[in-house]
Amino acid sequence: MAGKLPRASIPTEKTLSALTTTTYLAAEDDGFHAPSLVDFFPPAILFEDTIFEFNRVNLVQLIMTIAVASFFIIAFRNPKIVPRGIQNLGELAVNFVQVQIIDTIMGASGRRYLPYMVTLFFFILAMNIAGVIPFLNLAGTSVVAIPMMLAVLAWVVFNAAGIRKHGFGSYMKSNLFPPGVPKLIYVLLTPIEFLSTFILRPITLTIRLLANMMAGHLMLVLFFSGANYLLLDADTVLKPFGLGAVAMGFFITAFEILVAVLQAYIFTLLTALYIAGAESESH
Amino acid sequence: MVHAAEGDVPEGIDLFIPPWYDIFWSAVMFVALFWIFWKFVLPNMKKALAARSEGIEQKLEQAEVERSEAQALLAQYREQLAEARADAAQIRADAQSERQSIVAEARTEAQEAAAAVTERAEVQLSAEADRVRNVLSRDVGRLATELAEKIVGETLDEQKVNATVERFISDLETVAADGETVAADGQETR
Numbered sequence: 001m002a003g004k005l006p007r008a009s010i011p012t013e014k015t016l017s018a019l020t021t022t023t024y025l026a027a028e029d030d031g032f033h034a035p036s037l038v039d040f041f042p043p044a045i046l047f048e049d050t051i052f053e054f055n056r057v058n059l060v061q062l063i064m065t066i067a068v069a070s071f072f073i074i075a076f077r078n079p080k081i082v083p084r085g086i087q088n089l090g091e092l093a094v095n096f097v098q099v100q101i102i103d104t105i106m107g108a109s110g111r112r113y114l115p116y117m118v119t120l121f122f123f124i125l126a127m128n129i130a131g132v133i134p135f136l137n138l139a140g141t142s143v144v145a146i147p148m149m150l151a152v153l154a155w156v157v158f159n160a161a162g163i164r165k166h167g168f169g170s171y172m173k174s175n176l177f178p179p180g181v182p183k184l185i186y187v188l189l190t191p192i193e194f195l196s197t198f199i200l201r202p203i204t205l206t207i208r209l210l211a212n213m214m215a216g217h218l219m220l221v222l223f224f225s226g227a228n229y230l231l232l233d234a235d236t237v238l239k240p241f242g243l244g245a246v247a248m249g250f251f252i253t254a255f256e257i258l259v260a261v262l263q264a265y266i267f268t269l270l271t272a273l274y275i276a277g278a279e280s281e282s283h
Numbered sequence: 284m285v286h287a288a289e290g291d292v293p294e295g296i297d298l299f300i301p302p303w304y305d306i307f308w309s310a311v312m313f314v315a316l317f318w319i320f321w322k323f324v325l326p327n328m329k330k331a332l333a334a335r336s337e338g339i340e341q342k343l344e345q346a347e348v349e350r351s352e353a354q355a356l357l358a359q360y361r362e363q364l365a366e367a368r369a370d371a372a373q374i375r376a377d378a379q380s381e382r383q384s385i386v387a388e389a390r391t392e393a394q395e396a397a398a399a400v401t402e403r404a405e406v407q408l409s410a411e412a413d414r415v416r417n418v419l420s421r422d423v424g425r426l427a428t429e430l431a432e433k434i435v436g437e438t439l440d441e442q443k444v445n446a447t448v449e450r451f452i453s454d455l456e457t458v459a460a461d462g463e464t465v466a467a468d469g470q471e472t473r
Binding site for chain 2: 116
């Protein structure tokens with residue numbers, strides 16, 4: 001990590017975020033590696049400067065994708081009528097999405113979205129959980145690409161579902177001009193509805209997931225590198241505090257596992273909710 | 284997008300603009316995973332679940348069939364048991380009546396045999412009695428004649444003597460018959 005620091009610490013006049021400032025300060029003190037945004041933008045490994053450029057984050061994403069794919073392929077490689085071992089786990093996993101997200105939000109008509117929803121949930125979950133896996137230590141969703149791509153996909157899918165169900169005109173009308181409101185209110189309501197449905201939904205989806213994962217990583221790095229510094233390099237007086245930092249690091253790791261599951265669940269749930277809303281008869 | 288190459292740290296709004304290569308890899312991985320779920324995992328799971336439902340249905344149907352079969356068998360056994368019981372009762376009743384008829388027949392036969400024996404004995408007895416009576420009447424007549432000759436001392440007219448003897452004997456018989464009746468009466472009352 002130390003090798004990357006000089007690149008990040010080149011002083012710029014537009015030091016917009018406090019985090020960048022921390023990075024700058026951290027570079028001066030070799031004893032303590034403060035968490036910084038540098039972690040999210042590692043140098044390229046392969047194909048530098050092309051569209052195929054591949055860095056550490058992409059490697060984490062690839063490993064997790066292969067892990068999830070392998071798990072499900074092994075689980076259902078030779079499905080038995082009476083499930084054994086890993087097939088039980090696989091069925092449980094798929095059933096969770098089917099029952100907790102599709103059946104409760106979309107009802108029976110949501111079954112055709114099962115492949116999309118299952119992929120969405122386990123893709124995000126795998127990317128998130130990579131943040132607490134040793135040696136990976138970085139969530140695949142802590143750079144903007146995956147959250148944004150998934151949010152845009154959700155936007156396309158829910159709008160396509162609504163337009164296919166109701167036709168473009170009636171879909172837009174029911175979204176922008178909700179019935180049962182005095183005509184004059186539309187002056188206010190329509191821009192708000194447009195903004196919230198067509199602009200803010202993908203943005204909030206993206207930022208909720210991205211910010212959670214970034215913050216989680218920063219907290220983990222803060223407590224673990226802090227513990228490392230306090231226990232090994234700090235004055236004797238400060239060393240006991242290192243134990244506190246270790247305990248906090250442990251606590252944050254557990255918390256991050258919860259957040260990883262929760263954020264995957266929320267992202268998938270909201271996507272399902274948007275699709276169900278777009279398809280429902282009355283908005 | 285300019286920051287993409289060197290791993291520089293983007294600032295401000297650039298944090299939220301992903302480099303193209305990142306989007307490319309994310310999309311590739313998502314599509315790959317989607318394809319695996321869509322074409323392999325979910326169809327396989329659906330197949331397994333369908334097979335499971337079908338298996339359970341078959342088992343239930345089979346159990347139903349077996350249950351009704353067992354019930355039919357049970358009913359059949361019960362019927363057979365009832366039949367067997369009725370048969371046994373019938374046989375017992377038949378045996379009972381047969382025994383009665385056999386006994387009655389045996390009794391009749393015995394009675395007939397006894398009657399025949401009695402009859403034969405009676406015939407024999409009466410024949411014996413007749414013979415005895417003849418012997419007696421001849422002997423008694425001769426004896427009486429001899430006695431009378433001895434007493435009277437002369438030969439008596441044969442014809443007259445015979446008549447006397449016969450009268451005497453018939454008197455005797457009357458007396459004997461009375462005695463017999465009395466004897467029979469005495470036996471009955473005893």
